[in-house]
Amino acid sequence: MATIRILCAGFGGQGALLIGKLVAEAGMAEGKHVTWLPSYGPEMRGGTANVMVVVSDKPVGSPIFSKLDVLVALNQPSLDKFAPDTKDGGIIITNSDLCGEPANADKVKLSPVPLTKIAEEIGNVKAANMVGVGALLALTNCVARKSVEDYLSGMMKEKNPALLDTNLLAIEKGAAYVA
Amino acid sequence: MGKKVLMKGNEAVAEAAILAGCRHYFAYPITPQSELIEYMAKKMPLVGGTFLQAESEVAAINMVLGAAACGVRVMTSSSSPGISLKQEGISYIAASRLPAVIVNVSRGGPGLGNIAPMQCDYFQATRGGGHGDYYTPVLSPSTVQEFADMAPLAFEIAERYLTPVLILGDGMLGQMMEPVEFPDSYPPQLDPSSWALGARRTPDDRHIINSLFIDPYVLKEKTEILFEVYDEIKKNEIRYETYNMDSNAKTLVVAHGTAARVAKSAVDALKEEGVEVALIRPITLWPYPYDAVAEAAKGKDKVITIELNMGQMVEDVKLAVCGECPVDFIGKAGGVVFTPEEIVSLIREKIS
Numbered sequence: 001m002a003t004i005r006i007l008c009a010g011f012g013g014q015g016a017l018l019i020g021k022l023v024a025e026a027g028m029a030e031g032k033h034v035t036w037l038p039s040y041g042p043e044m045r046g047g048t049a050n051v052m053v054v055v056s057d058k059p060v061g062s063p064i065f066s067k068l069d070v071l072v073a074l075n076q077p078s079l080d081k082f083a084p085d086t087k088d089g090g091i092i093i094t095n096s097d098l099c100g101e102p103a104n105a106d107k108v109k110l111s112p113v114p115l116t117k118i119a120e121e122i123g124n125v126k127a128a129n130m131v132g133v134g135a136l137l138a139l140t141n142c143v144a145r146k147s148v149e150d151y152l153s154g155m156m157k158e159k160n161p162a163l164l165d166t167n168l169l170a171i172e173k174g175a176a177y178v179a
Numbered sequence: 180m181g182k183k184v185l186m187k188g189n190e191a192v193a194e195a196a197i198l199a200g201c202r203h204y205f206a207y208p209i210t211p212q213s214e215l216i217e218y219m220a221k222k223m224p225l226v227g228g229t230f231l232q233a234e235s236e237v238a239a240i241n242m243v244l245g246a247a248a249c250g251v252r253v254m255t256s257s258s259s260p261g262i263s264l265k266q267e268g269i270s271y272i273a274a275s276r277l278p279a280v281i282v283n284v285s286r287g288g289p290g291l292g293n294i295a296p297m298q299c300d301y302f303q304a305t306r307g308g309g310h311g312d313y314y315t316p317v318l319s320p321s322t323v324q325e326f327a328d329m330a331p332l333a334f335e336i337a338e339r340y341l342t343p344v345l346i347l348g349d350g351m352l353g354q355m356m357e358p359v360e361f362p363d364s365y366p367p368q369l370d371p372s373s374w375a376l377g378a379r380r381t382p383d384d385r386h387i388i389n390s391l392f393i394d395p396y397v398l399k400e401k402t403e404i405l406f407e408v409y410d411e412i413k414k415n416e417i418r419y420e421t422y423n424m425d426s427n428a429k430t431l432v433v434a435h436g437t438a439a440r441v442a443k444s445a446v447d448a449l450k451e452e453g454v455e456v457a458l459i460r461p462i463t464l465w466p467y468p469y470d471a472v473a474e475a476a477k478g479k480d481k482v483i484t485i486e487l488n489m490g491q492m493v494e495d496v497k498l499a500v501c502g503e504c505p506v507d508f509i510g511k512a513g514g515v516v517f518t519p520e521e522i523v524s525l526i527r528e529k530i531s
Contacts, residue, residue, distance in 0.1 A: 021356070025185050028358045036185065036356035040211060040294070061444025063355055066518040 002057055004142045005065045007082055008132075009050035010074025010095075015129030019072055020051035022133055026147035027055040035063035048077055055142050070140055072132055073099055074115070083108075093135050093178075095128065111139055111178055118173050127170035134174025145175065181361050188320070188352040189214035191327035191359045192282060193222070196254050199331035199365040201280070202228035203253040205242035207235055209261045210294040211350035212284035216256065236261045240268030240281075247277035248388045250375025252334055252368050256282035258350070259300050260291060262308075269343050270309030273405070274390035277374060278337030280330065281315075282346045284353035287514030295514025296350035296437055301491035304347045305465040312402050314409055316344045316416060317464040319435045323357035325462075331365040336416060338369040340408050347464060349487070351437045351516060409466075418462035419471050422446060428455040430530050431476050433496050434485040435461045437516065442485050444519035445526060456526060464492070472499035483507045483529055487516060 006023060010016040020036050027034040037052045054060045070091045073079035075098045083102030086092055089109070092102060096112035113135045119128040137145045149168060156164040186194070193215050196204075204219045216232070223230035229246075233239035239255050246253035257265060262283045272279050285300045287293040304317045316336050320326040326348055333344040372378035376386060392398035423446050434442040439460040446456050459475045461468050472495075476482050482500055484493040484507070493508045500506050509525045511517055 021185070024356060028183055028185050034185070034358060037351065038354055040350070040354045060357075061447060062441040062519045063351070063357075064441065064516050064518055066520050 003060075004055050004069050004140065005067070006053045006055070006070040006072070006136070006140075006142060007050060007068045007085075008053070008072040008074070009048065009078035009082055010129075012047045012049045014074045015126070016049055016072070016074055016078075017051045019129050019133050019136065020053040022148050022151065023053050023055060023136070023143055025151045026143035029147050029151060030143060032056060032143070033058060033060050035060045037063040050078065050082070070136065070142070072136055074129065074132065075099065091139055093132060093139065095132065109139075111135060113174060113177050115174070118177065119170060122166060122169050122173060124166050124170075127166055130167045130170035131174035131177075134171035134176075135178045136174075137171070138175035138178050145171065181363065183358040183360050185356050186323060186359050187214050187354060187356050188323045188326040188348060189284060189354070190218045191323050192330050192346065192348070193218040195327040195330035195361060195365075196280065196334075197222055197226060197228070198361055199252065199334050200368055201252040201254050201330070201334070202226065203246040203251050204228070204255065205231045205233050205239040205246070205253070206255050206257060207233050207239050207261060209258045211286055211296070211353050212256050212258045212282070214353065215282065215284065236264035237268065240265040240272075243279050243281075244268055244272050244275065244277065247272060247279045248275070248376050250371030250378070254280040254282065254330075256284065258284050258286045259288050262300065263303070266303075266309035269315065270307070270311050270313060271390045272343045273307070273313040273315060274311065274401070275388050276341040276405075277343070277388065278334070278341055279343045280333040280337055280346065281343055282348065285347060285349045293514050294350060296352070296487065296516055297512075297514045298349060298436060298438060298487040299489075299491070299512070300347065301464065301486070301488065304345055305467065305495070308345075313405060314465050315342060316340075316412060316466070318344065318346045319462060319464050320346065320348055320352060321436050321440045321460065323352065323355060324359045326352055327359050327361065334368070335366060336412075340412055341374050342408065342412075347436070349437050350514070413466040416463060417466050417468045417471070419468040420460045420462060421475060422458040422460065423450065423455065424457045424459075424475065426450075426455040426457060428457040429480040430456045430526070431479045431482045432456055432458045432485060432526070433461070433472060433482060433492070434458065435464060435492065438485050438487050441517050441519055442522055445522035448519055448523050449526065454527070454530075461492075467495045467499070469495070469499040472496060473501065473503070476500045476504060479504055481505050481507060481530060483509060483526060485509045485517070485522065487511055487514075
């Protein structure tokens with residue numbers, strides 16, 4: 001992997017920006033060059049939010065890109081908006097509970113994952129984005145899963161160990177689903 | 180050095196300012212620099228500093244003047260329309276020969292514009308900005324690390340020459356997170372007794388800080404002193420970076436800040452296609468690296484200036500190149516940031 005460009009998008013509140021942040025934090029911990037650039041319009045809960053993340057072995061020139069290697073779409077509007085920007089042969093991960101198929105499904109590696117349903121099954125619907133993290137890491141190897149888990153542990157082990165366990169389980173379930 | 184942390188530019192420049200000993204910060208909120216004021220609100224009380232959300236930008240900049248006159252490291256920040264409101268005060272600070280740091284996380288304009296990143300405040304930043312015959316040193320970061328490093332640098336320049344110093348970022352640098360490292364310590368503040376109130380050098384020394392000089396001959400002398408200082412700044416403080424200059428490039432790109440980092444990606448992409456393009460990135464926008472740009476343009480067929488506006492720095496590039504070769508311009512208004520692919524195709528168009 002020289003450079004990977006990932007876009008995560010969803011409704012404000014679904015945690016798309018956090019997916020990107022975990023990748024960026026893990027990439028940094030691995031000594032890679034990373035940028036995390038949110039869309040920062042007047043977004044609010046229920047609006048749309050997206051983040052562009054670049055992970056690279058080289059210093060990152062532009063944090064902005066027009067062609068994506070990987071799209072994580074947490075809802076249909078995000079899929080409609082960004083699927084056409086995904087490179088042929090790129091990866092699109094969708095929350096299949098809220099999304100259909102993109103028009104370019106035959107040109108990309110489409111990976112529909114029932115993020116919401118899996119999160120509900122482990123008892124916390126808010127962890128849907130973490131299921132997405134698990135799928136993203138398993139499909140792309142953009143950063144090591146352990147790096148993400150280490151970062152989460154550092155953040156939450158003291159403050160909220162129960163939530164940490166939920167998140168780690170969500171990541172595992174997401175990875176297992178696409179395996 | 181400490182360990183790397185992932186931070187937004189807005190937060191990183193605030194943290195670096197605090198680490199550099201800034202304990203006074205006055206500002207009024209505005210997007211896209213809000214994380215800066217929020218960070219200061221959170222952190223200043225923890226280090227025994229003063230955070231004050233002023234009633235307006237005008238009030239904030241005058242609080243900056245007051246604190247600077249008292250001999251402490253002081254900073255304010257805002258975004259384009261807010262910086263316009265501060266200009267009267269910046270002119271007063273410049274005339275009063277006081278050190279202060281102002282951060283502009285610029286946004287789209289003119290008018291209230293929008294909150295997207297734009298470089299449309301170049302003219303304002305590099306030509307003094309407010310009324311009167313003065314300049315402020317202007318630093319233009321292109322990464323979050325550089326944004327952070329510029330806070331202590333701005334204080335140093337401000338104190339060495341007794342001038343307000345402007346850091347001109349933009350919404351993208353403010354909002355973007357990148358790894359950043361802070362050193363264990365920064366150079367301490369210079370002894371403020373040469374400029375601050377309350378420091379009598381002789382028992383009857385009255386140090387009066389003022390920007391009102393009714394007698395034209397006195398104002399003439401004060402202004403001439405200012406410009407002697409500016410000559411010193413021009414001699415010592417010009418900064419720039421060159422990229423791919425050793426190649427046999429026949430085209431030179433000039434860009435600063437966010438536009439420069441997108442342009443750098445374009446230079447790399449063109450290199451892979453076998454097209455060599457050199458790049459020079461002014462880091463100080465005032466004083467402008469005229470000589471360095473002229474030197475870099477030597478032997479080139481074309482110079483292309485790339486800016487996130489309708490063409491402002493291009494005027495300085497033309498002054499530097501002085502007709503030696505054609506100077507072209509690629510720009511974009513409205514706060515729409517180029518992608519490297521766009522720049523690549525626009526450069527290709529210009530040189531074909």
